[in-house]
Amino acid sequence: MYRTRFKRVWKTLRSGKASHCIVARAENIRYLTGFRGDDSMLLLTRRGFALVTDMRYWEEAEAALKAPAREGLKVRAINRKRESVAEAAARLIGGGSPVICVEEDVMPVSRWKSVKRVLKKQLVSARFGTAGAAVEEARSIKDGGEIRQIRRAVRAAEKALADVREGLMPGLSERRVAMMLHTAMVEHGAEGPSFPIIVASGKGTSRPHHETSERKLRRNEPVLIDWGAKAGGYVSDLTRMFFMGKIPSAAAKAYETVISAQAEALKKVIAGEPVCEVDSAARRVIDKEYEGLFSHALGHGIGLEVHEQPILAPQRWELLAPGMVFTIEPGIYVAGRWGVRMEDDYLMTGDGAAKRLSTLPTSMEWAVVKR
Secondary structure (H helix, E strand, C coil), X not given: CHHXXXXXXXXXXXXXXXXXXXXXXXXXXXXXXXXXXXXXXXXXXXXXXXXXXXXXHHHHHHHHCHHHHHCCCEEEEEECCCCCHHHHHHHHHCCCCCEEEECCCCCCHHHHXXXXXXXHHHCCCCEEEECCCHHHHHHCCCCHHHHHHHHHHHHHHHHHHHHHHXXXXXXXXXXXXXXXXXXXXXXXXXXXXXXXXXXXEHHHHHXXXXXCCCCECCCCCEEEEEECEEECCEECCEEEEEEECCCCHHHHHHHHHHHHHHHHHHHCCCCCCEHHHHHHHHHHHHHHHHCCCCCCCCEEECCCCCCEEEEECCCCCCECCCCCEEEECCEEEECCCEXXXXXXXXXXXXXXXXXXXXXXXCCHHHHEECC
């Protein structure tokens, strides 16, 4: 597993002529090593890597590195108090004319300048470049173990919402519903939510990233719940609508439209298809009746983070490939009145088709809650 990931990343780095790479993003370090600590860095070489961390995470680092070591990678843990990442890199590289690439968009500017200064002093012939999205591109293709964890996260999230739906009623605050959902996800085996849960009611549904508040749910108003669970470090991301009694006719029409948009988008989810074409398929459906009211990208990858590659949006030309896991979440938002969104998680299977990982109903009948 780790050897395969390492080789995939290294292939991309070598295409850019890199001889070494300093990885700074915590999720990228976890992907390559299994290490879950914070404030650490990873030096990649042709045959393995060195993890530079501090004594707070020393036991975790040593335990995590056993798995990649068993797969034949040359690994070591380095105590940052004894040797900085720059000093360790200079020592391990040794000399020559290395090409060192860095995740400089993640590393604070002051820190990168400090690292670069030490490396230039000790490796006078070194050249520097950017790692770009080399690890993120590798992460966009999930292996079997990653997919299993995402499925666990989806199941925990869905079971939790099914529980909470039974207790939805006017008078509950948005924050109370979010707390109920959080608790239920943990009870169903999740580590917790994958992001701050959004519970929007009434006019708040018109804001795609509404801030959950003490506002009370009211009869005959829409309720939008955007939530996800984390399991084994991997996440799910889902959205469902509920109507507390009667569905306003305008919202009902929009609800059917987002369902149709999602269905049209799925027709374009084929291996080798540019992701912008999937977005366009959904957007065309919405624009027929609600032009300009779909204000965000159609979807995004999920994995160790809730927003990963690929990004399903206009002018994004990445090609869909087996192993990608992503959301499809068309929405319609009428400012100051109401909003409707439907979001599910999908896997591109080995035969190049899309498999819906989420199983909750999408019908309007299920969305109506009568209390």
